[in-house]
Amino acid sequence: MRLYGIATVIMIAAAMLIPTVAAQETGTYNYTVTPAGDTVLKGTSVIVPMNTGSIKQGESKWYSLNVPAGKKELFIDLNWGDTSNSLRLMVYAPDAVLGPYYDAYDGVNGRICLRISDSVSLFPGTWQFEVYGASVTGTQSYTFGWK
Numbered sequence: 001m002r003l004y005g006i007a008t009v010i011m012i013a014a015a016m017l018i019p020t021v022a023a024q025e026t027g028t029y030n031y032t033v034t035p036a037g038d039t040v041l042k043g044t045s046v047i048v049p050m051n052t053g054s055i056k057q058g059e060s061k062w063y064s065l066n067v068p069a070g071k072k073e074l075f076i077d078l079n080w081g082d083t084s085n086s087l088r089l090m091v092y093a094p095d096a097v098l099g100p101y102y103d104a105y106d107g108v109n110g111r112i113c114l115r116i117s118d119s120v121s122l123f124p125g126t127w128q129f130e131v132y133g134a135s136v137t138g139t140q141s142y143t144f145g146w147k
Helices: 002-025 037-041
Strands: 032-035 050-056 060-067 073-079 086-093 096-101 111-117 125-135 139-146
Touching: 050 060, 050 125, 060 139, 073 086, 073 125, 086 111, 096 111, 125 139
Parallel strands: none
Antiparallel strands: 032 111, 050 139, 060 125, 073 111, 073 139, 086 096, 086 125
C-alpha cells in the first residue's frame, strides 16, 4: 500500500512538471544585448521614465515594465556617475534571465546602458529589473529608465 502511495505522488509531480518544461521549449526568442552608449548618450534616444533612487551596499531595488507584443528593442539606462561605487543590473524577462551587467560592460564609467533586441519580437509581458549595490560606500544616488 505504501509503495502505491509513493508511486502516485511521483506520477502527480511528474505530470505537473510537463507543462512547465513544454512552455520553456516553445519560446522562439533570441535576445541580443549590446551596449547602447552611443545611441543613448548622444541624445538620439530619450529614456523615459527616469526613476531616481538611492542604494546601499548589498541592497536591491526593483523596477518593472510591461512590454507590449511586437516590441523589437528595449533601451535600459542605469546612471550613478560615481565610478568609485559599483552597481549591478539584472534583467528578468518573462522567459529568460539576462545579466549580470556591471559598469565595465558598456565602457561608460558610472553607467550601464543596454540595448536588448530580438529580430522578431521581445517576449511580451512584465519584465523586471534589479539594481543591486555590488560595492557601495555610504549611499549612492542613481537614475534608472527605459525606452
